[in-house]
Amino acid sequence: MLIYLSIISIASILCLWSEKSYKKGELFLSGFSTFLSVMVLSVFSGLRNLSVGIDITTYGKNIFETVSTFGPSVAIDYYSRWADTGYVLFNYIVSFFTGNIHIFLGVSTFVVELSFLLFFKRYRAVLDPTLSFFIFNVVTLAYSFSILRQILSMAIIIWVYYLLTKGKYLSAILLAVGSVLIHKSAVFIILIIFTCYIITKFKEKINQRYLLLLMILFTLLSTIILTRYPETIDNLIDDLNISSIQLNNFGSPMRFILFLFPVLLIKILIKEKFIQNNEEYFLYLISLITMSFGWLGGINYSLTRLTYFIIPIYILFISKKLKIINKKSINLIIIFWFFFIFWWLIGRGSEGGVIPYIPFWKEYIVF
Structure with a gap:
């Protein structure tokens, strides 16, 4: 459980650096640190063993390898994924650049995390993007390793909300x-x-x-x-x-x-x-x-x-x-409460089958 919180903390510190750079008008540094923040989470996601997460074998490895070898239509037919055509096509696009499932998982997380971080940054005038990004990942990062299709869909849905509010x-x-x-x-x-x-x-x-x-x-x-x-x-x-x-x-x-x-x-x-x-x-x-x-x-x-x-x-x-x-004290109370949510659902409750985290090169060594 601590490995998840450590990685989220590192990504959030980089996000904080991004926001401080933005306020100083250092846009290149802001963009670069935003990239690094998302990359930390993406590499962590890509390095995981395929046993980390419930759906990862079917909706990660099997579909990606089928798409890479035979194309999207075969994958859709073989796995009856007509309802998830967009997800299969996303696999197909990534397969143009790599046939490695771990790189695919990292790319998928990069797209998702970048979408959410940019979403929170859109509201920086009325909230703290770093705090929002931190809380969001405490609640969702680990579980997202089990919901490969849903998390991609989530990364689109938040912009549906944003566009509605903008008319x-x-x-x-x-x-x-x-x-x-x-x-x-x-x-x-x-x-x-x-x-x-x-x-x-x-x-x-x-x-x-x-x-x-x-x-x-x-x-x-x-x-x-x-x-x-x-x-x-x-x-x-x-x-x-x-x-x-x-x-x-x-x-x-x-x-x-x-x-x-x-x-x-x-x-x-x-x-x-x-x-x-x-x-x-x-x-x-x-x-x-x-x-x-x-x-x-x-x-x-x-x-x-x-x-x-x-x-x-x-x-x-x-x-x-x-x-x-x-008030910093209230922020801390909320942060610790979301830590508690993470522990109750993921740590204690084993939701998503993502605890313990195991890297792909170590079948039996756990963190």
Whole structure:
């Protein structure tokens, strides 16, 4: 577990260097340190053993090697990946430059991490990009080693959110289609994001209690459906048959509390400044749904993956509020809480099969 936190810390220090250089007008140094920050995470990802992560053999090694040898159409037919055409094509593009699976994994992480880091940097006027990037990776880096398709789709979905807030609807729709082509489960998140946007865009004044009630009703209805008809989600997302882990480590109450605490703490601290405009309502509503998915993930393991789709937007909301509070002590509390989330879900809970980290050249030596 410590190896993950160490690598994330190194990448975040480089990100901090990038931001300090940017403020001084040293744009070359800023860009170079941004590159190094992403490269640290990419090399770490590429050096991992193929036993680190649940899906890595099928959706990493097998598809990439098939695409490299026979082309994308054979891979799509053989592995029935018509719903993930975009992911197969991404494999195909990378295969033009290398046939090494470890380089492919590194390139994939580079694309993903660069996308998220640039996303947070877009909001540097209202949040700390380094803090946001650090928290994001504490929660997602290790687990991303198990969700190769979903993490690529996530790297597109965050820009759907950004484009919607800028009123660039056609571009948002095109990117939304692209994210679904990477992984079909993205359609759920796209519908949620567009629905949340419509609710918060065209309603002049929104009652926070109304949003909270909406989240509770959504959670209750989803709980009933998932309890009585679990096949509704399993038909769209493969059942990973790890119900024992789900039962013992990912109970709904605990997963809900993990994502509730940061929002609750911030709400207590800033009170009247909690929500200031409709765009913040948009963020708040998605944050509520993140907590809802936290609960639902304790009922159906497949939904833990959907939670990760919207965690970056949830972190954006948290980071913007931390900027308003502007207290180092609160930042530290939030950082340690996300450490706790990482330990509970990944370290203690073994989510994603990514602990321990094993480099590709050492089958049995663990860190």
